[in-house]
Amino acid sequence: MTELPATPDGPAITWRSPTVADAQGLANHTRMVHEAEQLEFLPGPNTFRWMLDQPGIEPQHDMLIAVAGDRIVADTGTWLHAGEAGARCIIWAETSPGYESLKPFLLDWAEARGRQRLGAEADDRPRVLRIGVEEHRHSHRRAIEEAGFGSPRSFADMARPLSGLPSAPALPPDIEVAPWNDDLEEAARLASNESFADHWGSLPMTGEEFNGLYGASPTFRPDLSFLAVADGEVVSFCLCEVDEGDNDDRDTNDVYIQRVGTIRSHRGSGIASHLMIRSMEAAASDTAGLDRAALQVDEMSHTNATVVYERLGFATYARSLTYVKTL
Secondary structure, three states: OOOOOOOOOOOOOEEEOOOHHHHHHHHHHHHHHHHHHOOOOOOOHHHHHHHOOOOOOOHHHHEEEEEEOOEEEEEEEEEEEEEOOEEEEEEEEEEOOOOHHHHHHHHHHHHHHHHHHHHOOOOOOOEEEEEEEEOOOHHHHHHHHHOOOEEEEEEEEEEEEOOOOOOOOOOOOOOEEEEOOHHHHHHHHHHHHHHOOOOOOOOOOOHHHHHHHOOOOOOEOHHHOEEEEEOOEEEEEEEEEOOHHHHOOOOOOEEEEEEEEEOHHHOOOOHHHHHHHHHHHHHHOOOOOOOEEEEEEEOOOOOOHHHHHHHOOOEEEEEEEEEEEEO
C-alpha cells in the first residue's frame, strides 16, 4: 500500500481535511491564486460545497488543506472515477502566493492518495492519474512535470459574445427539442455516455455521478439546457452552468456550455449546433441577462469539434493542458 507523505513541519501552518464550513475559505484561497496567475475557472463557495459532497470524493481522506492564521493557503486532493472501461483519479494542488514551496509536497500527497484509491481497483482495467493546468502557468506546469507527469493533451478555451447569434440550423424531421426535464435525466445520461464513449479519457457516468454534475449541482442551469429527442430517446444535449462566483470576478457574465454531444447515429445533422444556439439565445434573454458563452474542447479530438464551434462564432482565447501518469 502506498503511504502518504508526512506533512511538512512548521508551527505557522496547520494541516487538516476540509469540511463544508471551509467552502468560503477555499473560494477565498482560489481567488488569491487567480489574482496571481489568472485561472480559467474561479469557483465560488457554492461550487466547493457541492464538490465536498460528490461521489468519488471523501474529503476526510481525499483532500488536504494548509491553514495559516485564519485563512487557507494551500489545498490538494483527488477525485476518483471508476467504470467498466477503466479508473482515473483527477488530482490538483494549489498554493496561495508566498506558499509556492509547498507545491512539491502537495503533488506528492495527491499522487500517493490517488495511487491508494486506484490500487483498490484490483483488476486489469487501465488506471491513470490526471491533472489539468492553464497553458500560461509555466511555474505550475514545471512543478507538475518535475513530479513525473507527461503526455499533455491540449484543450482550447473558447468563447463568443451572446450578441449577433446566428440562426439555429433546421432540425431533421424526426427530432423534437425539449427543455431540460428531470424526467429525461436518465435518458440524457445514457446519451452522454454513448456520445463520449469514443472520446479521449472519457468514462461512462453512473446515475449518481451524472445527477451530481447536473441535476443536483448548484451551478447547473436547467433553464439554459436543451435536449433533442427522437422516438422518446435523447440523441443530443447541450447542458449549461453558471457559477456566480466565477462571474463576480469577470468583466462579463458567462454561461458555460459544460457538456454538448450527439450520439453517433445522429452526428452530422446539425442537431448539437441547433441546441447550442437555443441555449445561447436563452442565456442572452432579459431573464438570464448573460453576456458571453464559453466552453472547453479537446483540440486533438477526432470529431474536429473546434471547427464546429468556430463556425458558431467561438474563438480560442486560451489553452489548458491535461497531464497524465499511467499506473
